[in-house]
Amino acid sequence: MTSPSSKATARTSSEARAVGRTRTLLPAGTTTGTGAVRRTTLPGGLRVVTETVPSVRSATFGIWAHVGSRDETPALNGATHYLEHLLFKGTRTRSALDISAAIDAVGGEMNAFTAKEYTCYYARVLDTDLPLAIDVVCDMLTGSLIRAEDVDVERGAILEEIAMTEDDPGDCVHDLFAHTMFGDNALGRPVLGTVDTVNALTADRIRRFYRKHYDPTHLVVACAGNVDHDTVVRQVHAAFAGAGLLGDGNAEPIAPRGGRRTLRAAGRLELLNRRTEQAHVVLGMPGLARTDERRWALGVLNTALGGGMSSRLFQEVREKRGLAYSVYSYTSGFADCGLFGVYAGCRPSQVHDVLRICRDELDQVAAQGLTDDEIARAVGQLRGSAVLGLEDTGALMNRIGKSELCWGEQMSVDDMLTRIAAVTPDEVRSVARDILGQRPSLSVIGPLKDKQAARLHDAVA
Template sequence: MTSRSSKATARTSSEARAVARTQTLLQGTNGIGTVRRTTLPGGLRVVTETLPSVRSATFGIWVQVGSRDETPTLNGATHYLEHLLFKGTRKRSALDISSAIDAVGGEMNAFTAKEYTCYYARVLDTDLPLAIDVVCDMLTGSLILEEDVDAERGVILEEIAMTEDDPGDCVHDLFAHTMLGDTPLGRPVLGTVDTINALTRSQVARFYKKHYDPRHLVVAAAGNVDHATVVRQVRKAFEKAGALTQTDAVPLAPRDGARTLKTAGRVELLNRRTEQAHVVLGMPGLARTDERRWALGVLNTALGGGMSSRLFQEVREKRGLAYSVYSYTSGFADCGLFGVYAGCRPNQVHDVLKICRDELDRVASDGLSDEEIGRAVGQLSGSTVLGLEDTGALMNRIGKSELCWGTQMSVDDMLARIAAVTPDDVREVARDVLGRRPSLSVIGPLKDKQADRLHEAVS
């Protein structure tokens, strides 16, 4: 006989399951997988891309929390927490977590950015249930023990030291600070030695509880996966952890905003005894939702995105002044950055800067030739497709798209948007972005007279 309470429980469970909504977002054609989304009770979203022709699968969970969500005293907490989720749960030790994936030849990792965090595992398709169980367990059942917080503190301090020993990497953090100042976006993702030493177990645990509820999460899986099966396994894991109790909750909307960067002519110099001077010259770019981002992508590719780009040809091929020189863009929810990086001998930094500044000014005023734009469109289209040739990249695409835009765009649509960029579009965005007064970040063995001249480079 079924008791009255059992009937009520069954009815509640049935009602919760009825809340789940499944949509086909992209229909697979020409080898492109079918993308589906299911929204579970509690606001948890599950998106999958099904490719029956492969034998692998990548499973990931994206969290809408990054270093920009930290207060000054919590700087580095998001990345600290990323480490701690690998340290053990109620059902698995740290060794159990790593050995479970190692035993099937899989790969497991995570990364933290300024606006999101991602945990993922790549395995054979037959081992996908294991990957789902392990990663979901990490996200919902982390213990965050005092002894683990203390032990991992040393690991993170070593990671900070490793980054600081690589000035070619560190200069990009310096550039973010130059452009964005002492703001959440301007502070380093890893935190600083002082903030990491000061973080406590209770601070990290509160941060975890606040940001890791289902409304903040997007579950993504790509490869030889069955959508309904993935949804069922994810739901089982989250329900077992008691994480889907708020059945009326809705997913968090993508970040938005309209922040305008007005930084111009700022210079930050970090004197280090390095063999090279590492330079980033740049200015405000575009937010990731700006429709002009397609034209900016073409501009970036033509200006500094490959061996045929202007900067590579002018700085490296014609004059031999640098081994590495390139341009890049960073788009956030409400603003963006455009930068040109070069690593060169300290006594040649002024020559390199002059060439880069002259090229930026020339493109801002005269634009690019139709030939350069056509070549950049082809290069960007090809790299876009080639970059999606494995299940990990596909998982990243659908997970990030759901979290950051709330929509999915097919590869064909992406290629169409790139192909639709006209020379006038590129010239217009070049005038708008490159026409602004740049700022400058430099790490290297700089003498006083050099420092004075570097300030003149952005005047």
């Protein structure tokens, strides 16, 4: 005898099959939860990916767009981020207040972020309120009005956001470093745009940008938590079909970004002289693309070198000498290139000592590598942080959405942990020679005097 709930499940499963192609990517038991990761491709090329975690009472629903600041021309710099703001300003059926009030009324959270290669809009709610989150976020993505008056109003908010970033040199120095490494091209320009480019953007130009980059083939829907895949598919299909966006049944999703790019930025130096209490520095060099198989070894190297309180840079710069409060290393991987950087914030009088120590450590690790103990500790730290970072539905949604958009596939947490654990000391030493053996470039923000500024060239010699 079939229970009513079983009949309902069978019905929604058949409905999902009727509107798209469904695959189970990761079976139950292989993820951080006890459910599966499944993908359905709807007519029109829209992908819906879910991860079911029955043990929680929340759900996070997000839509990822295959567009970021690197897709902008110089005149359109900042358009992707501007558009992110405007999609919250109202649709055919909801005002800006209606959008925010709907999620606030159920205690949910809603936000968005723009990066260099993608944009994401999301809402986190109780599992019982997931239909509302789907309806609101899909309405924003498919029915935004982008009215001229909203463009004018939001321009002021974005200019204030740019000013806020400019007032935070610890944040601003990373934009400066991107420009130092990439120059005046899309990856070297700020995600927010500049005062001049934001002031020049019009409603018509933003609408054209919206129509070009927000069709279903460029989008990935990601949902994680106490969710049913077939139900999510059915609701998303209804939302996009109602907006008239699923008409072409033969359309295929856009492929992950590809291409080859060789980044050459040896010995470049950029100094932005400002009256700040600290000097903020980033010393770095080209890294690896996010698809490079050596990224696992680079992750271990980065963790051991500057990823925690036991890392070399933290110990040498802060613990032993007290020259900086914040010092760390990081990697940024794009589709075809990457960055490796070391950041430190210190008193202007100490900037040359900090840079000398950082450069000495990079050179030493490039020449001699890390010890086996350092590598083992970094592997353990990286494996633990990878899992602990996936303890909420928002992180799970980010993981499966970004994986689908950027790699076109899903990797289980178990497989990820296996890949990290499989990194050998020889692989770490090899990637250290390749990455850290390059001549670095340097970006600095701070109140440096002429003689101090002249000496900065020593760090990149």
